[in-house]
Amino acid sequence: MALSLQRRFTTPEPDESLESLAARSLPDLPLDVAMEHIRGWNLHIFLMRRPRGLLLGGDVVFIEPPQT
Amino acid sequence: MKEAVVLAAEVAAGHDGEVDLVLTLSYENGVVGTVILDADTAFEIMQSCGATSSADLVGRAWHDILKGI
Amino acid sequence: MFDILIRNGKVVDGTGARAFLGDVGITDGRIVAIGPELQQEGRRVVDASGLVIAPGFIDPHTHFDVQLLWDGAAKPALEHGITSIIPGNCSLSLAPLKADDRKTLIGMFQQIEELPPEAFTQAFDWTWEDFAGYRAAIEPALAVNVAPLVGHSVIRLWVMGADAQQRAARPDEIAAMQDLLRECLEAGAVGLSTSFVDVDENARPVPSRFAQFQELDALCAVLGEFGRMLQIVPEFYDTDITIARIDQLAELSLKHRIPTTLSPVFDNRQSPNNVPRTLARIEEQTARGARVWPQMQTRPIDISFSLLRPSLFFARLPGWIKVLRLPVPERMIALRDPATADRLVADVGEDGGERLMGRLVVRGGGEAPDHLVGRTLGEIAAERGEVPARALITLSLENDLSIGFLAANGGHDSTERIGPMLANPLVHIGASDGGAHLTSFSTYGDTGYLFSEFVRKSGALSLELAVRKITSDTAEIWGLKDRGLLKPGFAADVVVFDPQIIARGEERPAFDMPGGGMRYVRDSIGIDTVLVNGEVAWSKGSYSDSATGRVCELT
Structure with missing residues (x-):
């Protein structure tokens, strides 16, 4: 059975910032737009976590909106 | 690209016996999905966007709801 | 002679195979024989007539x-x-x-x-x-x-x-x-x-x-x-x-x-x-x-809350949210204010909260008076001549907001x-x-x-499948050696239960944690006997002194 396509994600590098993660994940977009997208697609990190936006090594960080 | 909009807001039981808020969103790409918020987060976003109840979130742009956070 | 003979039970061996009437013989902590009408006697006999014999x-x-x-x-x-x-x-x-x-x-x-x-x-x-x-x-x-x-x-x-x-x-x-x-x-x-x-x-x-x-x-x-x-x-x-x-x-x-x-x-x-x-x-x-x-x-999943902390149980009620988000002292003042309380009661609708709150159950283990524990808010409200929303407020105030309410089957309940x-x-x-x-x-x-x-x-599950899912499937997934089946050579972990009545008891508070701490527990219903490594550990409502449990050997 082939694997169906699922929402693409990355994981943070050690001590990586949102800027860096957004730039490498969405290189074709202006940085501020890329960061806004990453924030909006990853509410578990940027909305529900305390402190907000703390990137952890184990995180799943989506680099596209929901697909299904 | 269209804006993400809240289609519905319902409460549901969370794993730990607390009540969570389940928001159904229509995303900018047309996909409809759910976002589950814990109580602290849900109350915070309601306050920050001036919603007086969960029903008040329905129909709003997701971006506007999050603006105050 | 077996150490223990469990006789005349419905044997559900954990494989998922169809149950059969039979006996289970146990010696030296292991199952040594299974079958209809085993001929050896046992030093101890457990009569399983009408009951299921299954792996622990x-x-x-x-x-x-x-x-x-x-x-x-x-x-x-x-x-x-x-x-x-x-x-x-x-x-x-x-x-x-x-x-x-x-x-x-x-x-x-x-x-x-x-x-x-x-x-x-x-x-x-x-x-x-x-x-x-x-x-x-x-x-x-x-x-x-x-x-x-x-x-x-x-x-x-x-x-x-x-x-x-x-x-x-x-x-x-x-x-x-x-x-x-x-x-x-x-x-x-x-x-x-x-x-x-x-x-x-x-x-x-x-x-x-x-x-x-x-x-x-x-x-x-x-x-x-x-x-x-x-x-x-x-x-x-x-x-x-x-x-x-x-x-x-x-x-x-x-x-x-x-x-x-x-x-x-x-x-x-x-x-x-x-x-x-x-x-x-x-x-x-x-x-x-x-x-x-x-x-x-x-x-x-049961939902539980008190008015000590804002709960999304009230997410659709603007007046309640506003009051519950106040610091506790101000919250209590607001709830004591007759005009505010009236507004909150009006907020829940014409039925006074019967539909939303009437089936809430008062929880034990906290500050709730014993005579209210386990009863629905609807019953208590009727007894007091109040609507449920009013009763929720007054009961909370009478108990410094520490009274807990439970909404059973709030999720994972279909x-x-x-x-x-x-x-x-x-x-x-x-x-x-x-x-x-x-x-x-x-x-x-x-x-x-x-x-x-x-x-x-x-x-949704046959008896045999249900037993298999919580015995041999689990042992196989986790690599627990010689457990999860009623099979000669396997550890004699056995449960004897009544398939007609096995269930969980009502949730109740127990004050048996170190320092007298409270926890919620449920008693078992329909479990007759439990054996661990060939010794009776629990039987007919009582624990034995056996300490035959082990750290599991792994495959």
Whole structure:
């Protein structure tokens, strides 16, 4: 059975910032737009976590909106 | 690209016996999905966007709801 | 002559095969004979007429780590037919842990599993640091069998100290963690647990969450040397993340040839696609040869709250939200104000809250007067000549807001949906959290509920399949040697129960934690006798003094 396509994600590098993660994940977009997208697609990190936006090594960080 | 909009807001039981808020969103790409918020987060976003109840979130742009956070 | 002969029962052997009338003979802690009308006698005979004879049940997701130090039976799990448990889930175990880090771990257990600090300080001497020491501390008094996981967070804490909750590990630190994990596995650990969700008492993510995937991969390489389990807590509130975790587990499973499990997975009507999408991904990864087992609990989720903390139970009621978000002193003043109370009552609608609040049940164990405990708000309100919303306010004020209310079956409660999920061969029945969440809800009796709700009531599972799912399936998934079947040569872990009445009892408070602490428990219904390694551990309502439980041998 082939694997169906699922929402693409990355994981943070050690001590990586949102800027860096957004730039490498969405290189074709202006940085501020890329960061806004990453924030909006990853509410578990940027909305529900305390402190907000703390990137952890184990995180799943989506680099596209929901697909299904 | 269209804006993400809240289609519905319902409460549901969370794993730990607390009540969570389940928001159904229509995303900018047309996909409809759910976002589950814990109580602290849900109350915070309601306050920050001036919603007086969960029903008040329905129909709003997701971006506007999050603006105050 | 057998040591014990269980006679005239309906034998459900754990394989899923059709039940048959027969006897089970036990000698030296092992099953030695099964069949109709065994000819040998027994020194002790258990009459199982009209009852089922089954392998002891196995609970794969518990937090009995600390309770085992003063209660080797993991009460009340054993009286529900549980003969083997797996503690150490969710990245937390009591070893390996340096003495200086005990306070840190107690804080995590307190926050995540709602275990009181007194449970760690009043009931035992904490003499060990390493995993073998913990094993030696629990082993002599065990009445249940135990297959303990070792927690990723404590392994990180041992190697990195306070930095475990600050940063990624260096290569030398990862190597040290690998050595430490290997030592634990050699001392009998059944695998490693990790968490992507939990926070400590200061809301700081637990150490395991700071690990890069490469660290987890390196630890799984060690699990691969032994073929042992990786357990994770995924972000269960988000299906896309859960699927991403399934894919990570599949990668680790295939690369290191290990079994993996994620817990919990549960169903809510508000997000109905969650479990179907999760299981669809599991099916795809299983077809590739990955071993990824989603754990699903049988019991519904009960919602509980008091007016001490704002609850989303009131999310649709603007007036209530406004008042409940006030600081507690102002909140009480507002609730005492007749005009405000009138507005709140009006806010719930013309029925006075009958539909929303009438079926709420007053919880025991807190400040609630005994005569109200277990009764519905609707009943109490009628007795007082009030509507339920008014009664909720007045009862709360009369008890300094500390009175708890429970909305039963708030989630994971659709028998029609959940029955087929539990019957699915890809679903691992578990996620009980036994021994945790003490003051929120009872984590006992899920096996009784499996039979009462999904075998007897809905018929989603046959008796034989239900037994198999919580015995031999579990033993095979976790690699528990010679357990989970009624088969000659296997350990004589046996439960004798009445299939017509087996169930879980009503939730009730018990004040049996160290220091008199309270927890919610459920008594068993319909369990006649429980044997652990060939000795009667529980029979007809009473525990024996047997301590025949062991740390499980692994395949």
